[in-house]
Amino acid sequence: MRIGQTIYLDHQATTPVDSRVFAKMSPFYAETFGNPHSADHVLGWESSQSMETAAATIGELIGADDDEIIFTSGATEANNLALLGLGRRAAGGGRRRVLVSATEHKCILAASRVLSEQLGYEVQYLPVDAQGFVDLAVLEQELSKDVLLVSIALVNNEIGTIQDISAITELVRASGALLHCDGAQAPCAIDMRAMTTLADLLSLSAHKIYGPKGIGALYVRRDLQAHIEPLIYGGGQQGNLRSGTVPVPLCVGMAEAVRLLNLAHSQSEREELRKRTAKFIGRVQDLPWQIHLNGPEISRRHPGNANLRFDGFEADNILRVLQPGLAASTGSACTSGIPEPSHVMRAIGLTADQANSSIRFSLGRETTSENVEEAVALIGDALGRLSRADLRQPA
Template identity: 75%
Template sequence: MRIGKSIYLDHQATTPVDSQVFAEMTPYFAKCFGNPHSTDHSLGWESSQAVEAAAATIGNLIGADADEIIFTSGATEANNLALLGLARRAAGGKRGRVLVGAIEHKCVLAASRTLEQQLEYDVQYLPVDEQGLINLSMLEQHLSEEVLLVSIAPVNNEIGTIQDINVISKMVRAVGALLHCDGAQAPCAIDMTDMAEFADLLSLSAHKIYGPKGIGALYIRRDLHPQIEPLIYGGGQQSNLRAGTIPVPLCVGMAAATRLLCSSDAVSERKRLRGRTTEFISLVQSLSWPVLLNGPDAARRHPGNANLRFEGFDAQDILRTLQPYLAASTGSACTSGIPEPSHVLRAIGLCTAQADGSIRFSLGRETTDEDIHYAVELIDHALERISRSSAVVR
């Protein structure tokens, strides 16, 4: 898709709000604006019913009930509530260990460090292979009755690796531990229908699935509710698990986006997206520059993900040269203004130079064949310009 001059290939960072989603949200900003926690009048009841319906729709995506869906400000808050909320209630008990995938999102890793530093949990990070797949034998070695929680994302946000959550869940539950999944990237990549059977806690985000920013949800298995310490205290909303007035329009928008993922077109849409991504990768690799694919093959990767390594180039140079005509991103993060190599790419065995030469292109449902062909031309021209400039400097 094109936004002004730019071809947008950064859908794993965020997606545009679908027009149908926007249409369903709109009445709840000005017409049906009642506080869903106002129990004394019909406007409040109307909003409350809209929130309950939204929770039921989101629950249906993963095979959960409405009362097991807790709305949050996004997946980051949901991940924090899952890890910190559970660990704070269980602190000092016999289960003092937590296992976390080495390529989890930064917010999961940051919350895990908090468990170590503030709550004195023994947190161990599970290694992955060159495709980003969790080393299951290592997981089995680390699992014991001392483990409280295992946190593994079904779909990675940088290289798109799809984990076998079914197998992982059986291993985790065999020792009585709980499984948390950061599912922010999963709904556009895999069938989520039975996910609540495998995960005990599951984080979701609306803006990764063509819904609005600022809203997410945490699925918490019903019997686990008493074991979660809230992060936010107040009026006791959402079963005393997350206080604050629920943003009705955003909940409605997240539900509308979820409903589209449950449609009969979802499977064929993922298939079309995978085919287009495969073509894009092939076209880029057919250029006269050395380009390698990071991570797994198509069968085990998010259908819109193409994390490409440009040997001998710096990703930031490429992206700057492409502006304002193509939007993509690196796996790098800036902490206090200091660029760092992607922890995901380092975990799959890349050196710093290889990680620094990698760009994540992520295609979406509105990406066209024309978009990818033009994007490949832009990339070719950018590499040519950088190569000429480097030759002049030398």
């Protein structure tokens, strides 16, 4: 898609709000605006019903019931509630270890450090292979009866790796530990309807699926809810797990985004996106420079993810020259501006220079073939300009 003069290829950072989502949300700002926790009048009842309907729709995405969906401000809060909520309630028990994959989102890594530094848990980081897949042999070896929780993202936010969650679940269940999955990037990549049979806790985000920013959800298995300590205290909303007035317009928007994902054509839409991404990768690699794909083959990654390494160039220089024609990123938007190589890239075995020469391009449902061709031309022009100016990597 094109926004003004910019071709937008950063959909894993955020997606535009779908027009159908925006239309569904609008009445809840000016018409059906009652507080969903106001139990004494019809406007409150209407908002409460809309909130419950939204939770039920989101539950359908993963096979959960509406009372197992806890609305949060986004996936970061959901991830924190999963790790810290469970860890705080279980503190002092016999299960004192937590296993986390080395390529998790920064909010998971930060929360796991809190578990270690403030609550005394032993946190171990699971290695991944060169394509970003968790080493199942190491996972099996590390699992024991003292492991409380394993946290592994379904789909990586930088290189798009889709984990073999069925195999992971089998190992985790055999040990008696719980499994949390960061699913923020997953709905646009995989069918999630059976996910509640695989994960005990699952985090979701609306703005990664063409919904609004500021809203996400945590699936918490019903029998596990008593074992979660809330992060936010107050009026006891959402079963005492997350106090505060639930933002009904945002919940409705997230639900509509989920409903659109659940339509019959979603799988064919993913396949079309995968083909377009493969075309983009191939066309960029046809350029007369050393350009490599980071992560797994196209069939085992997010269908819109193209993380490319431009050997001999600095990614920041490429992105700067591309402005304002093309929007992409060097990795997670949550770590942009941090002057250090991506931890994901280092975990899959890249050197610091290789990590710093990598760019994540992420295509979306509105990316056209014309956008692809235009983007490739812009990238080729940028590389040519940098080569002529000798602005590659510093010596």
